[in-house]
Amino acid sequence: MSTHAQNADFEEIGKFTRLADEWWDKNGAFKSLHDINPLRLNWIEDCVKEHFGTGLGGKKVLDVGCGGGILSHSMAVRGANVLGADLGDANLQAAKIYADKTSMSDVLDFRCVPVEVLAAEQAEQYDVVTCMEMLEHVPDPSAIVQACFDLLKPNGVCILSTLNRNKKSYLFAIVGAEYILRLVDKGTHDWHKFITPAELDTMATHAGFxxxxxxxxxxxxxxxxxxxxxxxxDVNYMMAFVKP
Structure with a gap:
């Protein structure tokens, strides 16, 4: 098995692929992702606009760990040319079906490929790279951050999101979200894999961001x-980085 293939937890991937049919049910298992997507999308576009002077329109974008394509699709609607990458083939099939259904296939594509492999194939090809709620699900998040850096063109923008690791995040993201409010399925997250902002900033700085x-x-x-x-x-957060 290759190093790239090893930087994936297939039990984690299975949690999402088993729910692939529900990706585009806005009241289903991924309701919380649909609910937060406008906030994430607008913040991403604001960061892109702050850096480039213009928004997502016309930008070449990679969405790493895209799942069923909720964010990928919305960025394409904003005018970006988007590739979504994920290791869950069933997730990508759901994303492709929805892209075809909404006539977005000309500007929206999906690939089942490790991001490290994609970085070797397409170094410095993207204006914007996003990686949302994925880093806490892989064995080596620093390798994902490095691949995101390598995929960006010089002066590109990267947006990363994950979960902080502290007592409050355990209470809110595990006890509250999974067991009390049932915003996500039980077992979706492992608190020990959560990443503090300082840790993520160190990973990104080491990569060159x-x-x-x-x-x-x-x-x-x-x-x-x-x-x-x-x-x-304290709990969910997003960070924007620039490749010098």
Whole structure:
């Protein structure tokens, strides 16, 4: 088995592929991803616009760990030319079917390929690389971050999101989200694999990135309202980086 193939937890991949038929059911297993997608999308576009002066329109974008293509599809709708990469073939089939159904196949494609392999094939080919809620599911997240750096053109933008590791994130992301509110299935996350902002920043700096911005994602279970705030990154957070 290759080193690249080893940087994948196939038990983790299986958790999502078993639910592949539900990716585009906005009230199904991936409801929370559909709910937060507009916030993520707008923050990504704001970061891209801040850096380039223009938004996603016309940009060549790679979405790493794209799953069923929720974010990939929305970035294509904003005018980007998007490739989604994932190791769950059933997820990608769901993504392709939805892209065909919505007539987005001309600007939206998907590949079942390790990102490290893609980096060797397509170094410095992308204006923007996103990797959302994936790093906490792989054995070596630093290798994914390095591949994202390698795939970006010089002056490109990378957006990464993951979960912080502390007592609050255990209470909110494991106990609250999986067992009490049932926002995601039980066993979706392993708290020990969560990544602190300092750890992610170190990985990115080692890869060659410069950090540009950071924000936290928050949820009120009473009002069922999601929002972003850069004052608090205790649980879910996103970081934007630039390749010099």
């Amino acid at each position: 410069k950090r540009a911005d950071m924000t936290g994602l928050h949820y009120n279970p009473l009002t069922r309202h999601y929002w972003l705030s850069n004052r608090n990154v």
